[in-house]
Each structure stands twice: as C-alpha cells, then as structure tokens.
Amino acid sequence: MDSAVYALIVNACIAGLFATAFAIVRVSYPEQRYVTWFVLAYLVGGLTPLSELCVRLADDATVFMILSYGSFLVSILLLQVGLAALAGRAIPTRPLLLLLLFGMVDRALIWNGPRNALWYEIAYQAPFLLGTGVSTVIAVDAVRRRRGPLWLALAIVSALMTAHFLVKPFFAATFGSGSTAKTYATSSYALFSQATGGVLIVTAGLLTLLLVVQAAMGRSISESETDPLTGVANRRGFERRAIPMVAAARDRGEPLAAILFDLDHFKRVNDGYGHATGDAVLRAFARMLTERLPACAVVARLGGEEFVAVLDRTTLRGAWLAAQSVRATLPAIATHLPPITVSAGLSVLEPDDTLGSLIDRADRWAYDAKRAGRNRIFPIPDPVVDAQTLRTA
Secondary structure (H helix, E strand, O other): OOHHHHHHHHHHHHHHHHHHHHHHHHHHOOOOOOHHHHHHHHHHHOHHHHHHHHHHHOOOOHHHHHHHHHHHHHHHHHHHHHHHHHOOOOOOHHHHHHHHHHHHHHHHHOOOOOOOOHHHHHHHHHHHHHHHHHHHHHHHHHHHOOOOHHHHHHHHHHHHHHHHHHHHHHHHHHHOOOOOHHHHOOOHHHHHHHHHHHHHHHHHHHHHHHHHHHHHHHHHHHHHOEOOOOOOEOHHHHHHHHHHHHHHHHHHOOOEEEEEEEEOOHHHHHHHHOHHHHHHHHHHHHHHHHHHOOOOOEEEEEEOOEEEEEEEOOOHHHHHHHHHHHHHHHHHOOOOOOOOOEEEEEEEOOOOOOHHHHHHHHHHHHHHHHHOOOOOEEOOOHHHHHHHHHHHO
16 A cells, blocks of 8 residues: 555544544533534545545546546535634625535636646646635634634635645646546555645644634533523622632732622512513623623522622722612513612622631621611712711701
C-alpha cells in the first residue's frame, strides 16, 4: 500500500471518529441541537477519501469523482452552518447556497479541463478556499466578541486551511497531480494534499469539539446555578460569583454592600390569588431587581420570597438609595398583579467579613425592618436620617 492511499484511509477513519464524537455529544446534551450539523459534516466528509479510493479501483470513475468533489464541498458548507450556530451568529444561508451553486457550476465548467494546469487547479480549489474563508470570518468575529481563546486558535487554523487551498494549485502545477483521476492517488500531490489537509482537519476538528463541549458544559453549569422560576442566580450561582467580589473588594480596599429583600406578606398572595399569581409576582420582582440595580450587581433568589444583591464599590448610602429605588417602584410592578411591598436589610463589608457574615447581617436588618412595620429599609444611613429630620422640622 503506497503512502497516499494510506493517507486516504486514515482520513476516512478520522472523519468517522469525529462524526462519532459529535454524535455522542449530541445525545448527551440534547439541547445542543446545532451539533447535528457537525455530525453530518464529518459523515459526509468521510465520503471524500473513500470516493478517492473508489476512483482508483472502478472502471468508470465518473460517479466517484462527482461524489468526491461534492461530498467535500457539502461537508465544508455544513461545518459553516454548525460554526455559525456555535458562535451565536445567524446562519449565512444565502452565501452558503450561492457557494454551493458556484462550486457545482465551477466543477462542471472545468470537468474536461487540463489537469496540472495552474488555472484549472485554481478553479478546482476556489470553492473550498472560499468555504474555509467563511470559517475564518466566523472564528475571527467570535474572537472580536471575546468568545474565548479557543476561537482564536480556531481562527488561526481556519486561516491556515484557507492558505492550504491557496497553495495547492501551485503545488499541483509544479509537481503534478496525476494525469488522470485514477493516477491521482499515487501522486506526490495526493500525499501532500491528504497529509497536510488531514493534519489541519484533525486540528480544526479537535478545536471545534472542544468548543462544543465547552458550550455544553457551560450551559449545564449555568442551568445548575440559575433559579428556574425567576431566571436570576440561585444560592449556588450567587456564591460562585459573589465570593470573588468580596475577596476583590477586600484586596483593593473598596466598599461593597449587600441588600437582602424580603417580600412582605407573600403568603397572603399565594393564599388569596393562587400560586401561579405568586410565581408571577416573584418573576416580576426578579426582573425589576435586574433592571433597577446596577449592571455590576449580583442578584439571586435565596429561596421563597427572599432575594439578595451584592454591589461592588457601593457604600451604605449607595445601597440604601438602590434599595429605595426598588421599594418605591414596587407598587407599579405590574397592573395585572396584586399590590405588594418589600422590606430590605443592608450591610457593608467589614474587615473580617465573609460572604456568609455579610448576608447574615443584612438578613438581621431585614428582620428588624419587618418588625418595625414592613415596607422599609434598615439601617438608614446618617445623611439620609439628617435630611429627613430637616424636612420635617
């Protein structure tokens, strides 16, 4: 068995392994539907080296020549669909369909062209070059949107693949790609094409697989750290995000505040209007917190009708003003929901505080606010107390 044929067999096996790996991810994470495009891409792409082998063995190689070219082009286009979905972009349906049409027309026009002629080889590789160019654009856009270092690596590999298809025509014209499709498999060009192409395809495939697994795991982590009813963080997600904030504030010597919100008489809402309405109130209140509090705030539902927010670079007075904004807006939370009020407790970071002690202190102040008559925020900062005294004097 010559080395070029061996490379074709290896590439077919690699495509099958990647198709299997992506299929396992698809079954393991059913919500990651776009992974199906990668499964199809590698299944179809695996037909390319197999078709090249059949070209060598068949008496009439026409069908296998068409299958080799078509499967490779379609697999590249399927990869672009999957990459666009993975990157969170709209699928470039029209450009990809135009590229497919261009590839079909292009191949038909050069079907009986002179192999090894530079213009023929450039025309043959043009659709593949454009296809990998789309991959590069998608990956570079993901890098610009700060989607992570794996996208940068994929952008580099995609650019190398594009360069690979750019160089191949010159290699074929210089060293020859075989006088016929049958002799291609034994040519030095075939070895160069399959070996270098195989390395790039494996590298791109591994990076794509890592990105898919990273996205799937990230989604699983996000779901495990999100309160399913309100969409804000649950206790686990809150602790994961808030603990580093506390440590950073202490290290930098910056203020940090916590607000614990407790909806007043919430049991009456459930008893009087039903749990569906109560759930709607909780969702509306969580939405209000994310809208009214600063974007940097970590907002979570601790359970029941208790919510918490941690705000960095915030003093006691700043936390009081933020909580007051929520309290004042709450009566107009939604016209179709029953009226409700909220009590809140505040605490600011002290030198020996942990996240737990910070929240416990805010919880005690919220309890005091309820004992004092509810619908208020404790403690009231001194400047606010002074201003209220002057207004009533």
